Amino acid sequence: MSLFNEPGLLSFAIDFANGKLTEEEYIKNRTGNPPWTEARELRIKNHMLFIQYLGRLSPKNRRKAISASQNITQADLMTLIPCGDSTASALIANGTHKVGLEILARYALINRITFSTAKSPAASYEYNLNLFDMFDDLGIDYIVKGSLNEALQAMESHWCVKGCVIRQFGVNDIHLRIERKLNFTIVDILKHQKWSFDAVALELSKQPGYWGYFEYPSVYHNEHFMVFVGGIDKETTTKFTDSQVIGKVRLFDLSSMFGGK
CATH class of the missing domain: 1.10.260 (434 Repressor (Amino-terminal Domain))
Known part of the structure; x- marks a missing residue:
């Protein structure tokens, strides 16, 4: 068939x-x-x-x-x-x-x-x-902030995708892809490491609403993105995630990392 x-x-x-x-x-x-x-x-x-x-x-x-x-x-x-x-x-x-x-x-x-x-x-x-070097060379605007909260506040409310660099003193830059769509927020950590995942997870855990995360395969060998999705509640965020991703992923509750249920 x-x-x-x-x-x-x-x-x-x-x-x-x-x-x-x-x-x-x-x-x-x-x-x-x-x-x-x-x-x-x-x-x-x-x-x-x-x-x-x-x-x-x-x-x-x-x-x-x-x-x-x-x-x-x-x-x-x-x-x-x-x-x-x-x-x-x-x-x-x-x-x-x-x-x-x-x-x-x-x-x-x-x-x-x-x-x-x-x-x-x-x-x-x-x-x-x-x-991101190309963005600099071509003069393309992208978000550079000292915290993820500031970066999220800088996003437009309509459907958009922005590149973002979180720049903190004494810490390596964290490169992100941030998307706003249908009142949901999607945050990808690009070239993630444990320390960058932990830093982003901690910042997002302070944001309102429900946040989940999953590992998403790229179109490159041995490369995955860590993706966070935020919405009003778990049910609607899970449905939105299922409608957006390729194949099936398991959405983990971010709150479980910090003692939540």
């Missing part, structure tokens, strides 16, 4: 990932099929093969696959970057509009990937924080 309405999509993606098809052959075989639905299915069913699959795609097709695997649409990108329809189409559809470096940098942050993954023909299999 096919996993899709159109037969063969996943098998084409697997054959391409394993080098049995060229990119030209793969794209030709999937012409007329739903837009990259197999990318999400492959990411859910075989994460390591999905990484290999991305590495063989050209930058534009790679962006199509990454966004499709996360259900991010052209309309979403127009809101989050923000940009016009022709630019969003050039990022993940069939538009021919030239995409600037600033747009690619914002796209990379939204999709939890590096700048080189968004732009370079040769995909890197290692995650890094060079995107």
Whole structure:
């Protein structure tokens, strides 16, 4: 039984990932099929093969696959970057509009990937924080604060994604991806370590409402993001998280780290 309405999509993606098809052959075989639905299915069913699959795609097709695997649409990108329809189409559809470096940098942050993954023909299999250097070089605003509470206060109330650096005296910087959506807040620690997880967890435990956390696999080898999700209560936050993530994750109560129930 096919996993899709159109037969063969996943098998084409697997054959391409394993080098049995060229990119030209793969794209030709999937012409007329739903837009990259197999990318999400492959990411859910075989994460390591999905990484290999991305590495063989050209930058534009790679962006199509990454966004499709996360259900991010052209309309979403127009809101989050923000940009016009022709630019969003050039990022993940069939538009021919030239995409600037600033747009690619914002796209990379939204999709939890590096700048080189968004732009370079040769995909890197290692995650890094060079995107923040790109922000500096391109003059892109991102949040720099002394505490996470200050950073959260600096976020807009509408749907948005921001890069953030928490800079505290005598402590290494903590790099974050912060998203506000539908009255929920999502905080990713990028290149997390135990000390940065503990620091962010402690700060978020002081925030109102319910906070949960989970470990989320990236599209890079041996790299996971620690993700915190905050909302009004556990039930609605769990439902929201389930609707946003790829596959299944277990949401742990942040309060349990600090003696809560």
